[in-house]
Structures are given as structure tokens and as C-alpha cells.
Amino acid sequence: KLEGVYEKKTRDVRLAWETGRVPDYGPWYYCVYRKGPDDRDFKFMLATKSDEPLYNDFNTRPGETAQYYVTVQYDDGRRSKPSNIVTITAVKE
DSSP: OOOEEETTTEEEEEEEEEOOOOOOOOEEEEEEEOOOOOOOSSEEEEEEETTTTTTOOOOOOOTTTEEEEEEEEEETTTTOOOOOOEEEEEEOO
């Protein structure tokens, strides 16, 4: 499950997620995807280690809305289904 908030003080989107038990098919990591206000499709943002289910995004400016989802990807290229999509609106000052 993916969750996120906009931190007005630091001006970043903070994402955190939890997964159920991930099958032991070998080494894996998380992939974070983002769809910003000017994007037609989601874009890959970052891969994080399997023990780091967190991401801070400094790309969303006050007043903008972005959407995010996360997948699990294995080193051999297999990928999980996307997580839930989280929509975050950056608060204007």
C-alpha cells in the first residue's frame, strides 16, 4: 500500500509504502513512477533498495498535482503489478 503527503515546510512529497510478503525469486528493488501536471503517462523516477520503502520528490511545485505508484522489480526483469495510485496536491503558500 502506497501513501503520500506534501510537506509544506520542506516543499517535498513524501512517499512511503508497505508490501506483503514478496516471493523469493531473487534480488529485487522498488520502482517509483510519477505522472506530473504536464505528463500524459507515468514516468519512471527512481529505483530504491528493497529495504528502503521511502521516496522524497522535490519536483512538485506549490499548486501542482502529481500521481505516483510503486512496483517491485526483480533483477531478471520480472515486475509486480502496480501499487495503488496516490494523488498529491502541493499546497500553495
